[in-house]
Amino acid sequence: MTTPTVYVIHENADWMPPFRAAFEAEGVPLTEIDLGETGSTVDLGSEPAPGIYWSRMSASAHTRGHVHAKEDTRALLRWLESWGERVVNGSSVLELEVSKVAQHGLLRSHGFDVPRxxxxxxxxxxxxxxxxxxxxxxxxxxxxxxxxxxxxxxxxxxxxxxxxxxxxxxxxxxxxxxxxYLAAREPFITRAEFVGGRFVYAVRVDTSAGSFELCPADACAVPDPSGGDAVEPFALRPKINADHPLVRRYEALLAEAGIEIAGIEFIETADGRTVTYDVNTNTNYNPDVEAVSPVSGPRSIARFLGGLLAEHEDAADTVFQRA
Missing domain, CATH: 3.30.1490.20 (ATP-grasp fold, A domain)
Structure with a gap:
C-alpha cells in the first residue's frame, strides 16, 4: 500500500526549493507531480494514491515552454475530485488563477473596490x-x-x-x-499572504523603479539596471495584520470561494481609494522577508498540509478499524 503523502502539482522546479526545505523541516512527506515534464498518463478508472493534493499551477506556465500544463492540471484535478480526493486549491481555484477576468468578478461581487x-x-x-x-x-x-x-x-x-x-x-x-492607471499615494503596493485561509503576513512591494515585475520568489529577482546586485523591493508591512478590517474581509472572501492558499494584492491610491486588483493562488515567498518574519510562509503551508494529511490518515485508520 502506498504511504500517504502531500502531492504538490506544479510546473516550475525553480520555485520549489523553499517548499522542499519547509516540508523537510516540518517532517511532512512531499511528493512532486511536475507537469512541466511530458509523457505522464492517468488511468481515469483507477483510484488515486492516498494523500493530500495541492495545486501550484501558475498562469504564466506557458512562458516557460509548458504550453499545455494548465490544461493538464485541469484534467488531473477533475480526476482527483471525481474520486473524492482532498485537493487544496482545486479546479475552481485554478480557474481563478488563469483568469484576471474571473478574479475581477469575484472581488467586485464581494464589494471590493476594483480597477475599472x-x-x-x-x-x-x-x-x-x-x-x-x-x-x-x-x-x-x-x-x-x-x-x-x-x-x-x-x-x-x-x-x-x-x-x-x-x-x-x-x-x-x-x-x-x-x-x-492607479496612482499610488506612496510608491508601493501591498501583498497579503494567506495559508489555510488565514492571514500570515503582509509584504510591502516598492514600485518606485516603475517595474510591474512583482514576483517575490528568489528565482524572479530583478537585475539592477546599473549592473550591480539584484534589486530587492520586498519588505514586511507589520501595520497590516490579522486584525486589520481589510484582512478580515479577505479571509471571508477566501472562505466563501474555497481558496486556501493565496496572496492578495492591493494599492492605496493618491485619491484615497484602497483598490484590490489581484488574487494570486500560486503564491511565492521572498527570502529576505522570510528571514525577518516571525512566521514563515512555506513552513505555514507545510504545517497546514501536514495537519490535513494527519486528519486523512486518522480517517483512513477509523474506516479500516470499523471494517
Missing part, C-alpha cells in the same frame, strides 16, 4: 476600446503572472502604434485587459 477594466477579446477591438479610457492607462494579459503584457500608455497615439507594431504581445488566450 475592459476585457478585449482579440486584437482588433483594442484601439477602439482604449478610447473609453483617459490616459494614462495600462494593459495586461488575462492569463497573467510575471507582469505579462503590463504596460503603461500616456497617450492614445502611443497605444495605437504599439498595437500595430511587432512589439505587441499576443496573450496566450487572446484576451487583453485595458485598465485605469
Amino acid at each position: 477594466t475592459t476585457a478585449v477579446l482579440g486584437r482588433d477591438g483594442l484601439v477602439e476600446a482604449a478610447r473609453a479610457f483617459e490616459p494614462p492607462f495600462i494593459t495586461k494579459h488575462n492569463q497573467g503572472g510575471k507582469g505579462l503584457g503590463v504596460r503603461r500608455f500616456d497617450t492614445h497615439a502611443d497605444f495605437d502604434a504599439h498595437v500595430a507594431s511587432d512589439d505587441f504581445e499576443e496573450p496566450v488566450d487572446g484576451i487583453t485587459l485595458i485598465q485605469e
